[in-house]
Amino acid sequence: MAKRTRIIEGTWNCTSCDTKGILARHKVCPSCGNPRELTGRESEFDFGDVDAKTGKSRREGVTDAQALELAGAGEDWFCAYCGAANRGDMPRCKQCSAERTDDAKAATGSDLPSPELPPQPVAQPKKGMGRKGLIALGLLFSCCFGSTVFGIWGSRTHEYEGQVTGTEWKRAVVQERFTAVAKTGWRDELRTTSPHMPVNGAGEVAGVSNVRDCVSRQRGTRRVADGTERVCRTKSRRVACGTEEKCRRRDKGNGFAEEVCEDVTKYCSESYEDCQNETRYRSEPVYAQQCTYDTYEWKQVGRRESSGADDTPRWPELSVSGVDRLRREEHYAVNIRYEDDGQKQHVLEPKGEQDFLPWRKGQGVRLTVTNLGKVEQVVPR
Template sequence: MGRRRGRSRIVELRWTCSSCGTAGILGRHKVCPACGSPRETEEMSMAGLGAGDYQGGRNVGTTVTDPALLALGREGADRFCAYCGAGNRASATACARCGGTELVDERPKNPPGAPDDDPLPLTPSRPRRKKGRRFLLFAVAAAVVFGGYRYWATRTHDLAGTVSAMSWRHDTVRQRWVQVTRSDWRDSLHPAPAKMPVDGKGERPGVEILPSTCQEKFHHTEQYACGTENVCSEESYQVQTGETCSESCTDNGNGFATCTEYCSPTYSTEHRTVCRDETKYCDRDIFETWCSYRTWEWTDVETKTVAGSSKQGTHRDIAWAALTPGALERIAKRSQYEVVVDYRWDDARLQERIQPRKLGQEGERPDGRARDGAYLSWTLGEEVVVEKQNNGDVAGVWRGKARDDPARRR
């Protein structure tokens, strides 16, 4: 419920005679009772509507009940004689003082074309909110700082480096195709016959579920609707407890004012318990079938390792151990290679370790960045270029001597 307009009433104002100074003259009088001077436009700013004339939001003026005074108060704003300036009732056709027939409304303080004696100061415009602008400026500044740091951090420098060490490791593994027992959920098992390898290839593991091994086993927990339950909670609500009223008074321009009552409801916060039936959920364990099965897989049965480090100008020691596969066996080879590059950065001696992916051919010299090049393409003691970023990361290692070539920078 919003604001409600209540009753209206008429109150009588009081004015002060500018000729003799008599104050508190009732608004019904258009002539000063003391000196007989007529009420003119400059005496229309009457007492009775100031801040001190209100108490508890209501005007303290007495409500006019006399029918004649009510008619006078509701008649309309006074009109003033254009000749003598005397005030007259709104319904008058001639001046009560001089008989002039030209009656006008209250004369404005500054007639059209007259300069303003006391111009009102311009109302300053409300300053714009700067919160959004400040946030935008902060975001832009943060983006600039972050972008600048990222740009600086990824700038690179070409540093002279030298291959200081090279090492390798070769594992020769003999693997056997063996039958094993495993367990898994029945839904993920697809029985199929196994196929034995020929010369270490062409095999298929197969799946054979073992009889009498399948059993129910806990798989997961799920929720389900298991009825309803009465759930109660406290809630607050507003209750109208009455209303507060105040008056707004408007000068009628004739010695009276109209006061209108406006009322707004008042509320209090109350609390109550509200109960409702809601769906109840319970947990239950879900079981699924777990089975053991036979399958085949490759298993390491023997490993021989040969390892070493390359010496200046030769890779002759690199070799593989020899193993002979038997029936249902094969030979697998695994390798690890490492090249160590020494370089200096801000007077600190550092190392970059490179793990080539393959052995390659001796004398192989790939172009460009050689981080993943063949092991045999490297030579102990050769000069390389370490591309170092400002943030300390190594962007790459190049073959050849260091030189300041912008085309090689990222």
């Protein structure tokens, strides 16, 4: 594709008299006569805005023969003696007539940055909703930020002195007997085995026997293929849709930029239907044989309990036969009062007798408590 080239003239600002927008063809300020020097502001040229879509300069290209000659003279150089800017093809400084030496600084040409993508439009709040929107945003921020701060505050702990006001214990002995029962189960999971009675409450085998009264019942569901169906989904793809102009610029190092434009393939987003034959499924019930069978299981036939508020927990008496077994249950509690006014209550629940026995009524304790009132630790004093 054919390329189109043109020259764009930049502008600079004088730091001596603050004149703005001086054309690059002027090596000295038209207002005050000061030469352009290698300073931060005077050495930089403004080449104007470009079209965000194409990158093409919004300025008109240079057509003046003299300006075009200047653009082709090469990179400017700055005199090592007086600092004035000179044309790239000049052997002597126009300002002080000093010869161009190796230490004369030269401007360097470089590619100018490409334009950024056009900014996306920012959604404006609906008319009349600004105040409400700000309030809602503030509430949301307060909620999120406040919950975090509250969580940090709530997890902080403090130490309190306390005292044991009493102890409690409860114990139970449960008598269980290996008893014949009838149950139901799926036929394919039942394997006939002989039961074995326990000896001294152990070694038992429940067994499975007398499988009977089998009926068909729904056990679950399964997915099965039920033909095919045509399913279409809307998708998008990029396709060539003509050409568009794209331009790039290069700073020539003398206040002029060379702009090269060419037509390139343009791509657009196109929607299309992607249709395929897909398997259709349906759910159907799954049936199996459910049967009644005989087996054994442990059942409670007796229970005895004892409790107290002293420091010596005891097990209740309960005698059993050789086919029965005993199961023990126990619960312990240590009641504690704390805080300066002694109004706060806490119940410590030891897991077993060994953890319960060291606690005594009237014993001093130290508690670690969070700001939210959760007791993290209790240790005796």
